[in-house]
Amino acid sequence: MFGTDYLDSLFGSLKKGNYNDDSGKAYSFDDIICALADFISPLLKKDNKLVFIGNGGSAAIVSHSVVDYWKNGRLKTMGFNDSSLITSLSMDYGYEHAFEKAFELYGESGDILFAISSSGSSKNIINTVHKARELNCSVITLSGFSPDNPLRRLGDYNCYIDSFEYGIVELAHQVIMHTVLDYFMDRYLK
Numbered sequence: 001m002f003g004t005d006y007l008d009s010l011f012g013s014l015k016k017g018n019y020n021d022d023s024g025k026a027y028s029f030d031d032i033i034c035a036l037a038d039f040i041s042p043l044l045k046k047d048n049k050l051v052f053i054g055n056g057g058s059a060a061i062v063s064h065s066v067v068d069y070w071k072n073g074r075l076k077t078m079g080f081n082d083s084s085l086i087t088s089l090s091m092d093y094g095y096e097h098a099f100e101k102a103f104e105l106y107g108e109s110g111d112i113l114f115a116i117s118s119s120g121s122s123k124n125i126i127n128t129v130h131k132a133r134e135l136n137c138s139v140i141t142l143s144g145f146s147p148d149n150p151l152r153r154l155g156d157y158n159c160y161i162d163s164f165e166y167g168i169v170e171l172a173h174q175v176i177m178h179t180v181l182d183y184f185m186d187r188y189l190k
Contacts, residue, residue, distance in 0.1 A: 014176075058142075080102040109137065113140070141154055142161075145163070
């Protein structure tokens with residue numbers, strides 16, 4: 001029964017997730033998927049890009065999303081998960097500023113940042129969100145764990161999964177990323 005219970009927990013967490021925009025408007029799971037796909041759709045006609053950041057398991061989601069949103073979604077994408085980049089910037093500026101420094105160089109006004117953090121309290125993610133705002137970029141956050149984590153209120157759109165289990169939060173974030181892309185492709189690329 002553990003497998004079924006785990007799936008029930010995952011899907012329950014997705015259905016009961018807290019999804020909102022920067023005005024505080026709440027969305028259902030279905031509605032946030034539509035809103036996010038619509039939000040990124042102008043990038044098809046602009047020279048801007050999606051930038052993805054995340055640590056650990058979230059970095060794996062980033063790597064996967066960078067490829068899928070580029071190859072299947074036909075969007076310009078970028079991630080900062082290259083080990084040489086991360087270790088070099090961490091050595092020079094400290095890990096809490098590694099993504100921020102990369103975004104400072106590569107981010108451009110009009111880009112959209114996907115900031116993914118299971119805990120929602122990773123300093124390097126939060127610092128990059130603030131840098132994105134300085135550069136007039138939009139932000140989408142995906143977080144979990146504590147309901148008062150700082151990341152879950154910093155985006156134009158925020159997806160919070162109310163769970164303290166890494167597996168549930170990371171899988172929910174991956175499902176969100178895939179669902180947004182599939183809906184985006186169906187709506188904008190057919």
